Amino acid sequence: MRSLRVVLMWAAAVAAMPGARYDVMEGNPASPVKVVIYEDLQCGDCLTLRTLLDEKVLPKYGDRVAFQHRDLPLGRHEWARPAAIADRWVAEQSNQLGIIMRRELLAQQNSITLQNLQPWLREFAARNRLDQKGIVDALTDPRLSAIVDQDIQSAQARGVTKVPAVFVGGVSFTETILYDDLARAIEDAMPR
Numbered sequence: 694m695r696s697l698r699v700v701l702m703w704a705a706a707v708a709a710m711p712g713a714r715y716d717v718m719e720g721n722p723a724s725p726v727k728v729v730i731y732e733d734l735q736c737g738d739c740l741t742l743r744t745l746l747d748e749k750v751l752p753k754y755g756d757r758v759a760f761q762h763r764d765l766p767l768g769r770h771e772w773a774r775p776a777a778i779a780d781r782w783v784a785e786q787s788n789q790l791g792i793i794m795r796r797e798l799l800a801q802q803n804s805i806t807l808q809n810l811q812p813w814l815r816e817f818a819a820r821n822r823l824d825q826k827g828i829v830d831a832l833t834d835p836r837l838s839a840i841v842d843q844d845i846q847s848a849q850a851r852g853v854t855k856v857p858a859v860f861v862g863g864v865s866f867t868e869t870i871l872y873d874d875l876a877r878a879i880e881d882a883m884p885r
Contacts, residue, residue, distance in 0.1 A: 715840070717784045717791045719751065719760040726758045726882045731848045731858040732795075734777055735770035738868050740799040742857040747796070749872050754879055762795065763844040765856050772807045775832050777841050779814050782831030783823065790821050 720728075732739040746760070764781075766773035776798050784791025794817060798805065805813055811829055818828040831837055848858065851865075859866045861878040 715781075715785060717762040717780070717795070718788060719746075719762070719792055720755045720758045722759045724757055724759045725884060726861075726879065728758055728760045728879065729763060729860040730760060731763045731765040731844070731853050731856055733765055733767050733770055733773045733856045734780065734795060734798040735773035735802050735805075736767070736799075736856050737802070739857045740802065742859070742870055743796060743799045745870065745872055745875075750875060750879075753876070757883070758879055762792075763847060764841045765845060765848045765853060765858070766841070767856065772805060772810045774841065775807075775810060776805075777844075778834070778837045779828055779831050781837045781840050782828060782834065783817075783821075786823055787821075790823070793821070 730742070732742070751760070764774075764777035766777050780791055780794050780798070783794045797817065801813075811832075814828045814832075815825040817823075818825045851858075851860070853867070855867050857866075857868065857870065859870055859875065861875070862882040864878040864881070866875060866878075
């Protein structure tokens with residue numbers, strides 16, 4: 694029930710923002726507290742952060758904080774950029790499936806290659822009742838590519854060169870992110 698409430702709040706917030714850039718969101722998008730996360734879907738440290746989010750951060754703060762996912766695929770990761778583009782397509786179909794896809798890509802990163810990414814995407818689409826052709830066609834969609842490019846430019850403007858990078862108000866964390874530090878920053882950002 695709590696998850697449904699959060700999804701409905703997210704949908705209402707997105708609908709209320711005409712012309713707003715679409716972002717992959719978790720938690721409460723209407724929250725004044727925003728946590729911006731730059732991630733690479735082929736990054737081991739990003740998998741560690743994802744686990745921390747799922748096991749500790751979201752259970753405690755998911756109904757009170759907006760978690761905004763942005764993509765920063767690193768050049769050395771050959772399939773991270775196309776995966777990010779495909780995930781943007783999935784998230785436009787269903788934000789919740791976009792989050793699920795991010796979780797699965799991160800968890801399976803050691804078995805995914807550039808050569809088997811498209812079959813992986815088709816299988817994900819089939820399993821989640823999405824258009825298998827649509828998810829593969831998304832890889833060459835200039836609009837979705839531009840969204841990922843906007844994330845990259847945003848990261849560069851903030852001086853981000855390593856992932857994961859997390860911003861909570863004026864506090865930033867990079868690579869190894871500890872729960873206590875992140876929780877303290879979130880608590881400090883909460884309205885009093």
